[in-house]
Amino acid sequence: MNLIENTKAYIEWVEEIKGAIKKAQIKASISVNHELIKLNWIIGKSISEKIQIENWGASVVDNLSKDLQKQFPNQQGYSRSNLFSMRKWYEFYSNSGLEEAKVQQLVGQIPWGHNILIITKSNDIDEAIFYINKTIENNWSRTILAHQIDLELYERSGKAINNFETTLPEIQSELANETLKDPYKFDFLTLTEKALEKDIEEQLVSHITAFLLELGGGFSFVGRQVPIKIDGEDFYIDLLFYHIRLKCYIVIELKSVKFRAEYAGKMNLYLSAVDDLIKTDDENPTIGLLLCKSKSSIIAEYALRGTTQPIGVAEYEIVKSIPKDLKPNLPTIEEIEKELATTFCISNGR
Incomplete structure (x- = not known):
């Protein structure tokens, strides 16, 4: 075979080899991390038992740290503070009543630094498990994980008022409910509390x-x-998104005022139109999210009770600026557009 004449075939072959190597590297790194976490669990458990059961005293950790660093001078992780972190980490989960094997399997899927951050900032085992699962699901860096914890994602997730239980299949309903939160915190906007809807919309897009x-x-x-044109009339959706896991469009309408019952009616119109004019047959029903400056939970519940389209209602807050060290971890607009284009090609069979 003349490689010069078959350049395309050669390039494709090289890419296949590169892909195989990368997959192997990922598997190896996951395996190494899992073994490291398993080792830290064993050490933390042993330290805890020596101090609590055999009453050796906390000073034994100082001696252990010195001996381990002497024996393994080129390995990090055996400092006094890290050994105490291992003990704290083990005791956090061992006191929860969860099966040890299940805990080890879960915590072994995220890096050590993530594990310590989670137990340090979580109030209970449920919150810790929530952040572990979110880290795995979204592949968060430690910086993004810390930011999400600081913004109290656990307290906000699944809190939006909605009618998903009566308008979506059970599995879709549960995932949609977990996807929405209340309130949404727009800590990256430079706006006043009296900002108009178009101003908020412009900054959200920018x-x-x-x-x-x-x-x-x-x-x-x-x-x-x-x-969207409906019976000759023009309508405009504030923000339109596509959710890859839910496999549906999500319409977001911004309201710089308190929620009003009539907003649900207009959202219902938009959802019906998107389902008829944009959604394909193999995609799930479009979901609506009304983001308002404030709301009455009772009025929102009543407004959604009789609607047949899946709608959620949540508040938004404009708070402080996003940390500078978080920005490098965020995807670029080009990356987002590429992902979206790929998603649409897959969904359309192209």
């Missing part, structure tokens, strides 16, 4: 990467002020 981070994993941006 800060699309940070906005997608706050929305959560799976969201891809489709467009702003998306035009």
Whole structure:
């Protein structure tokens, strides 16, 4: 075979080899991390038992640290503080009543630094497991994980008022409910509390990467002020997204005022139109999210009770600026557009 004449075949072959190597490297790194976490669990458990059961005293950790660093001078992780972290980490989960094997399997899927951050900032085992699962699901860096914890994602997730239970299949309903939160915290906007809807919308789009981070994993941006013609009349959707895991469009309408019952009616119109004019047959029903400055939970519940389209209602908050060290971890607009284009090609069979 003449490689010069078959350049394309050669390049494709090289890419296959590269892909195989990368997959092997990922598997190896996961395996190494799992073994490291397993080792730290064993050490933490042993330290805990020596101090609590055999009453050796906490000073034994100082001696252990010195001996381990002497024996393994080229290995990090055996400092006094890290050994105490191993003990704290083990005791956090061992006191929870969960089966030890299941805990080890779960915590072994994220890096050591993530593990310590989670137990340090979590109030209970349920919160810790929530952040572990979110880290695995979204492949968060430690910086992004810390940011999400600081923004109290656990307290906000699944809190949006919605009618998903009566408008979506059970599995879809549960995932949609977990996807939404309340309130949404737009800590990356430079706006006053009296900002108009169009101002908020403009800044959300201009800060699309940070906005997608706050929305959560799976969201891809489709467009702003998306035009829809219904019986000769023009309507414009504030923000249109596509959710990869839910496999559906999500319409977001911004309201710089308190929620009003009539907003649900207009959202119902938009969802019906998107389902008829944009959604394909193999995609799930479109979901609506009304983001308001404030709301009455009772009025929101009543407004959604009789609607047949899946709608959620949540508040938003404009708070402080996003940390500078978080920005390098966010995807670029080009990356988002590439992901969205790939998603649409797959969904359309291209």
